[in-house]
Amino acid sequence: xxxxxxxxxxxxxxxGIASAALAEEETAKVLKIYAxxxxxxxxxxxYYTVPEGFTVEWIITPSDNGGxxxxxxxxxxxxxxVDMFLAEADYIQKYADSDYTQDITAMGVTDFxxxxxxxxxxxxxxxxxxxxxxxxxxxxxxxxxxxxxxxxLGTDDPAEVQAALDSWEKFEAVADExxxxxxxxxxxxxxxxxxxxxxxxxxxxxxxxxxxxxxxIEAWIAQTEKFIANEETLTAGIWDQEKNDQMFxxxxxxxxxxxxxxxxxxxxxxxxPEKGCSGDWAICQGPAAHFWGGTWLMAPTGxxxxxxxxxIMNTFINNEEVCTALVAKEAQFSNNKAVNEKxxxxxxxxxxxLGGQNDVAVFAGMTxxxxxxxxxxxxxxxxxxxxxYMMEYFKGAVDKDxxxxxxxxxxxxxxxxxxxx
Amino acid sequence: MRKHKGVSYAKWxxxxxxxxxxxxxxxxxxxxxxxxxxxxxxxxxxxxxxxGPNFVGLDNFVKLFTPxxxxxxxxxxxxxxxxxxxxxxxxxxxxxxxLLAVFFTSYRLNIKGQRFFKTVIYMPNLIMASAFSxxxxxxxxxxxxxxxxxxxxxxxxxxIDFLGIRISVRLLISLMNFLMWFGNTxxxxxxxxxxxxxxxxxxxxxDGASSLQTFFRVTLPLLAPILVxxxxxxxxxxxxxxxxxxxxxxxxxxxxxxxxTMVMYLNNYLGTSKNYGMAGAISVVLFIVSASLSLxxxxxxxxxxxx
Numbered sequence: 001x002x003x004x005x006x007x008x009x010x011x012x013x014x015x016g017i018a019s020a021a022l023a024e025e026e027t028a029k030v031l032k033i034y035a036x037x038x039x040x041x042x043x044x045x046x047y048y049t050v051p052e053g054f055t056v057e058w059i060i061t062p063s064d065n066g067g068x069x070x071x072x073x074x075x076x077x078x079x080x081x082v083d084m085f086l087a088e089a090d091y092i093q094k095y096a097d098s099d100y101t102q103d104i105t106a107m108g109v110t111d112f113x114x115x116x117x118x119x120x121x122x123x124x125x126x127x128x129x130x131x132x133x134x135x136x137x138x139x140x141x142x143x144x145x146x147x148x149x150x151x152x153l154g155t156d157d158p159a160e161v162q163a164a165l166d167s168w169e170k171f172e173a174v175a176d177e178x179x180x181x182x183x184x185x186x187x188x189x190x191x192x193x194x195x196x197x198x199x200x201x202x203x204x205x206x207x208x209x210x211x212x213x214x215x216x217i218e219a220w221i222a223q224t225e226k227f228i229a230n231e232e233t234l235t236a237g238i239w240d241q242e243k244n245d246q247m248f249x250x251x252x253x254x255x256x257x258x259x260x261x262x263x264x265x266x267x268x269x270x271x272x273p274e275k276g277c278s279g280d281w282a283i284c285q286g287p288a289a290h291f292w293g294g295t296w297l298m299a300p301t302g303x304x305x306x307x308x309x310x311x312i313m314n315t316f317i318n319n320e321e322v323c324t325a326l327v328a329k330e331a332q333f334s335n336n337k338a339v340n341e342k343x344x345x346x347x348x349x350x351x352x353x354l355g356g357q358n359d360v361a362v363f364a365g366m367t368x369x370x371x372x373x374x375x376x377x378x379x380x381x382x383x384x385x386x387x388x389y390m391m392e393y394f395k396g397a398v399d400k401d402x403x404x405x406x407x408x409x410x411x412x413x414x415x416x417x418x419x420x421x
Numbered sequence: 422m423r424k425h426k427g428v429s430y431a432k433w434x435x436x437x438x439x440x441x442x443x444x445x446x447x448x449x450x451x452x453x454x455x456x457x458x459x460x461x462x463x464x465x466x467x468x469x470x471x472x473g474p475n476f477v478g479l480d481n482f483v484k485l486f487t488p489x490x491x492x493x494x495x496x497x498x499x500x501x502x503x504x505x506x507x508x509x510x511x512x513x514x515x516x517x518x519x520l521l522a523v524f525f526t527s528y529r530l531n532i533k534g535q536r537f538f539k540t541v542i543y544m545p546n547l548i549m550a551s552a553f554s555x556x557x558x559x560x561x562x563x564x565x566x567x568x569x570x571x572x573x574x575x576x577x578x579x580x581i582d583f584l585g586i587r588i589s590v591r592l593l594i595s596l597m598n599f600l601m602w603f604g605n606t607x608x609x610x611x612x613x614x615x616x617x618x619x620x621x622x623x624x625x626x627x628d629g630a631s632s633l634q635t636f637f638r639v640t641l642p643l644l645a646p647i648l649v650x651x652x653x654x655x656x657x658x659x660x661x662x663x664x665x666x667x668x669x670x671x672x673x674x675x676x677x678x679x680x681x682t683m684v685m686y687l688n689n690y691l692g693t694s695k696n697y698g699m700a701g702a703i704s705v706v707l708f709i710v711s712a713s714l715s716l717x718x719x720x721x722x723x724x725x726x727x728x
Contacts, residue, residue, distance in 0.1 A: 070693060
């Protein structure tokens with residue numbers, strides 16, 4: 001009798017659990033979004049209302065050493081549920097040009113009239129099929145300390161500073177002047193890397209997958225050699241604390257480079273209420289037009305909730321209210337021309353951080369110069385790897401040939417199909 | 422003829438050790454064999470494309486031992502790095518652990534508060550290696566506290582880039598490994614010494630042996646089996662050194678790959694390209710090296726005390 005009773009109880013328990021699980025699956029649909037940090041998650045939670053019956057699961061993997069791509073690739077290849085994923089400029093092509101992403105125009109994202117052209121081109125495959133959208137446009141500016149510019153150039157007016165720094169020759173000449181007055185021109189050996197690399201006229205690898213150095217990359221190496229030798233830059237890495245410490249009020253560095261996201265994401269020290277120097281900053285285009293980073297929302301083929309994904313995409317590029325909030329409250333440069341132009345033309349609008357300067361107007365004036373060309377699926381690890389191994393050379397730990405040889409080894413290990421010199 | 426009908430308890434013994442063998446076969450032997458198998462294939466990922474697996478024979482091993490343009494063989498360099506990092510950490514680790522173990526077990530010294538000391542020296546082992554490395558990374562960064570102290574005390578004029586100098590990176594890695602493992606080794610060796618019959622020490626004392634004589638003539642020979650075990654496990658652990666240098670140098674083995682260990686090399690092939698062929702080949706080499714070194718150490722250390 002006891003045995004029968006316990007058997008009945010056990011069976012009931014199993015059925016109970018199973019039915020509860022089934023019921024849960026019916027009520028809550030889970031939208032899985034892959035990202036490498038929670039920057040977009042913050043905007044998403046503030047400005048997007050998830051449709052009734054949906055919950056969002058964020059799968060966040062830091063992108064160091066390609067970790068994010070590893071996780072995403074594995075899950076895409078294994079056919080795991082991925083409803084939407086974020087991608088950066090350095091590797092977006094790998095996904096846009098693959099069968100793992102789908103045409104978003106078929107999902108209901110059709111209006112790109114307000115999006116900047118390069119952001120659409122970046123998310124398109126070789127045949128021009130659009131596979132994703134960016135919620136931001138990332139023209140990158142020269143961000144300078146007003147007080148240091150006054151001392152070095154005699155002015156902090158953006159137009160005059162731009163006139164003094166609009167070519168690399170002038171930039172290097174000003175670096176000498178800054179040095180003479182006890183200031184550094186830049187705080188990282190890789191500060192100007194993106195300004196050069198974005199203007200490359202060839203991709204990292206040619207058609208036969210041979211690694212090649214563009215003249216712009218060589219120019220970056222030559223300039224950095226000079227800056228290091230003259231002590232016009234610090235030897236810190238681009239994300240290092242040593243560099244970020246230079247953004248405090250007692251910092252000795254005049255120039256940084258970055259797009260709109262840089263202010264909140266990287267310049268926390270400058271905005272520090274006690275040690276910072278908010279308001280002592282301004283931006284201008286600098287020696288060459290370029291962009292840096294940017295986050296695209298991509299639509300994988302595996303999603304069951306194409307309509308929700310399309311709605312998210314539309315919200316972040318075409319919803320005027322949301323795009324306005326991104327500019328006004330989040331210091332972003334949105335991917336909506338109409339909204340940006342509204343701010344650019346508004347005489348009342350100004351960024352307190354930049355001493356009242358209208359940054360949107362400056363960024364809007366720079367978007368035409370941005371090119372999307374010569375990208376490969378390998379860019380992230382090649383750009384990062386080159387900086388890491390060249391740093392040892394710049395710091396004097398190894399000679400140039402050894403640094404390059406180590407970079408080639410790194411490339412061979414990460415990408416066996418690239419042929420190195 | 423009398424039939425003896427006894428109960429065989431032996432089968433229970435086998436049943437009790439069965440779980441270990443099942444786990445060993447599933448989680449150690451099978452992966453090991455598949456690794457050997459993988460080493461003979463070209464098998465990696467390029468972007469979202471899978472290349473292989475194609476059988477390539479010994480190609481992966483040939484590639485591993487092919488010198489680069491400047492005539493260096495990567496594998497040998499990283500093996501050298503690993504050995505240097507291990508020796509720098511393991512020699513002081515075993516010497517100090519042995520010393521502490523003798524002190525703690527000596528009935529003459531009779532140290533008070535042993536439990537407290539044992540807990541304290543074991544502590545660093547409880548911290549995750551990655552957290553420990555992050556701590557050292559921050560401490561010794563160009564703007565870290567160590568440099569601040571050096572700068573403000575006027576000992577240096579410019580911040581020292583500890584993580585960019587070969588000798589300091591190697592010493593830091595060895596120091597961390599030493600701190601993390603000497604407690605563990607001490608406790609192992611203490612157990613070994615406590616396993617020795619106390620009358621041996623008393624007899625030695627009555628015969629007028631000095632402490633040093635007791636140590637070298639009594640403790641050490643009787644401790645040999647445990648010592649051999651400690652050295653071999655430390656060596657296998659050392660050859661597989663990964664976490665500390667990986668986190669401290671962000672996976673790059675800076676400077677000039679001089680703190681790049683064999684397992685970091687292996688890991689580099691596994692990340693991004695999922696190159697199971699090359700990673701498998703490195704694992705096989707690592708396996709052969711560990712096995713033969715263990716054999717040598719075992720023979721060397723256990724022979725003199727065998728009669």
